[in-house]
Amino acid sequence: MIESIGAKAGTGAAIAQDRLVVPVAATAPTANAATRPSEATTRQLELSALAFDFGKVAPVNEKHVEEVKRAVRNGTYPITPETIADRMLALKLYWSPKK
Template sequence: MVQSIGPKPLSSNGRPVASVTRVASAAKTVARGDDVGAVPQLSGVAAEAAAQPPVDAARVAALRAQIENGSYRIDPDAIADRMLTMKQEWTSK
């Protein structure tokens, strides 16, 4: 059997942990915490975020134009660096 490289989270009985923890919304977490005064400010931020589209249409249009006219360049080194950074962040938590 092939063993993967890196730390393996274990439960109290020594078996590997394979469950996913659901994260509560920030508003609910703050409401249950000590700083209840931050809830109105948080709801304003959430409302502002909800009012904006989830995609930056101008950025998408600019990228689409670059792809169509052939000026969009892919930087494989930057992609690899970001992938490695993400992997390190995931395994360090």
């Protein structure tokens, strides 16, 4: 027989027998723990600050962007219909907003 997930029908005693509930008392932080963060907490704060800094600046190669803009303005940017078609097909095959 397949057991269902979730609450079982029956008496409270039957439910309590197959689950062990242990109360956990809250512990008060010690003076040292309150004044000095752990290594893990310090490392997490450093990583959060680093992620925040990365979010300030977009990862864009501005020199390359200027080169592309200049090539488009001059009419020297290579436009290959085959490449455009290939990329459009790849986009259609791998990404569908209706999924």
